[in-house]
Amino acid sequence: MARSVRNDEVEVTVLLPCLNEAETLEVCIRKARRSLDELGVRGEVLVSDNGSTDGSQEIAVRAGARVSHAPMRGYGGALINGVEQARGRYVIMADADDSYDLSDLGPFIHELRRGRDVVMGNRFRGGIADGAMPFLHRHLGNPVLSWLGRRLFNLNVGDFHCGIRGFNRDRVRQLQLCMPGMEFASELVVRAALNGYDITEVPTTLRPDGRSRPPHLRTWRDGWRHLRFLLVFAPRKMLIWPGAVLFTVGLIGTVTLAVGPLVVGGIGFDVSTLVYTCLAMLAGAQLLLFGAFALIYGRYEGITDLRQSDRWSRYVRLETCTAGGIALILLGLAGTILAVATWGATGFGAQDASDTMRVVLPSSTAIGLGATLIFAGLFSSLLSLRRVSVAVADQQTSELGPLVVSTH
Incomplete structure (x- = not known):
């Protein structure tokens, strides 16, 4: 023994x-x-x-x-x-x-x-x-x-x-x-x-x-x-950085192709490519937001850098996301109104699909990004509420000492 x-x-x-x-x-x-x-x-x-x-x-x-x-x-x-x-x-x-x-x-x-x-x-x-x-x-x-x-x-x-x-x-x-x-x-x-x-x-x-x-x-x-x-456990390298690259490439491609077709090295890029650049923007934004959520959540589990999580907490707080989301939705609605007005000028008849999609695709993408951003702010606010509750509990504990709760 x-x-x-x-x-x-x-x-x-x-x-x-x-x-x-x-x-x-x-x-x-x-x-x-x-x-x-x-x-x-x-x-x-x-x-x-x-x-x-x-x-x-x-x-x-x-x-x-x-x-x-x-x-x-x-x-x-x-x-x-x-x-x-x-x-x-x-x-x-x-x-x-x-x-x-x-x-x-x-x-x-x-x-x-x-x-x-x-x-x-x-x-x-x-x-x-x-x-x-x-x-x-x-x-x-x-x-x-x-x-x-x-x-x-x-x-x-x-x-x-x-x-x-x-x-x-x-x-x-x-x-x-x-x-x-x-x-x-x-x-x-x-x-x-x-x-x-x-x-x-x-x-x-x-x-x-x-x-x-x-x-x-x-x-x-x-x-x-x-x-x-x-x-x-590596949200920055697996989510945020790839999301930022994907969103940036999609944004550049969308803005360029919304103006007109592009030829690079003898290869033509037109409306069909515009569909995928808009998709890249949506997917990139999702990766960025999920990476931000992972960093914020990781703050409470002790698995991410506190400075990084606090920074992203400011970026995706409810007020910031709501303001940005509303701005994107208004921008998308403006494009939608422009597309409808252009269609109405022709008596709501046959349309030139190529010209119409150059307006409709970026406009619908902006509306989708705006809605995503607003809901992202709502979700991040739930994580922030947890941080506030922990801080309040810590303050109460330090001021009042340990509490004894009876279940009888």
């Missing part, structure tokens, strides 16, 4: 998420405990169990670990529970399949003691044994997702999804991580980066795991969940 320790005695918690790891759990615990002892570190091994039915809990206790039941299923659910239950100032998490080198925790502890918030392992720098990582993971999944993470979040991390990493427990708890599945690994490093945490890497090794059953990781399902998470 592991000896009882007070929270202030524990410097490092080695956290092992567990779901039916009876074959390898004991050796992982013993390696971690031996490493802590050799380093002279006051530590513990915590197994966050996700509902094992193979006796993993009893094995963990016999090997000298502390066991905590994770009520939320999933890899992330087990780690979230483990972070809450950890007694150490620092947490080093690793898989319980004996694939990571838990006998060499020194580099992680050294960097954490230097003040690093997150210390990532890098398997590509430390060495990957033959058969330890599937071909698709090694040459496609991990390199592509790591490259995308570096581009989207300006991270200097070469192995985005390494399963062994250390972090300052209190700092990570402030992030309020919530992803229950495998994408928790991405959430931790992405939200740490977005909040300006100090992140570094140390080499680590990977060898084939010691289990006889297939791993819990599912290549395509979990790979897509990681990719989706990365894209959603």
Whole structure:
């Protein structure tokens, strides 16, 4: 049995998420405990169990670990529970399949003691044994997702999804991580980066795991969940910038073709192209607005830059959007009246489709953009109401102290 320790005695918690790891759990615990002892570190091994039915809990206790039941299923659910239950100032998490080198925790502890918030392992720098990582993971999944993470979040991390990493427990708890599945690994490093945490890497090794059953990781399902998470958490690069480019190209094309046909390099552009430039304006505006909403929402979840979200809060507030929307609708109505008047001058008979569409298409697009902008302002006001309520609650709490609400 592991000896009882007070929270202030524990410097490092080695956290092992567990779901039916009876074959390898004991050796992982013993390696971690031996490493802590050799380093002279006051530590513990915590197994966050996700509902094992193979006796993993009893094995963990016999090997000298502390066991905590994770009520939320999933890899992330087990780690979230483990972070809450950890007694150490620092947490080093690793898989319980004996694939990571838990006998060499020194580099992680050294960097954490230097003040690093997150210390990532890098398997590509430390060495990957033959058969330890599937071909698709090694040459496609991990390199592509790591490259995308570096581009989207300006991270200097070469192995985005390494399963062994250390972090300052209190700092990570402030992030309020919530992803229950495998994408928790991405959430931790992405939200740490977005909040300006100090992140570094140390080499680590990977060898084939010691289990006889297939791993819990599912290549395509979990790979897509990681990719989706990365894209959603980068609204500026995935929504705002492409939206701005698309809207600008559409606007230039619409204004140019509304005047008359255009020939570039022997290729003619006319009314049929005008349809698509108007569509580009609508689609670009939608991307811009959704990106703004994502930034504003991200402010409350701690996943976006506060200065950026505050700036967009001013751009898409109800008053600004309503004024801009009404102006666009009036402009579109003016064009519509002009088109009807021109039609009436011919006795409402046959029309020159080309000339008519040069007025009708931009006018209808302006009306559509105006309506979209007004409703965008209404939606952003809902997000602003949340910010006001939080501010009021914080002010009341600071003035009156904590409130006790009785349900009886």
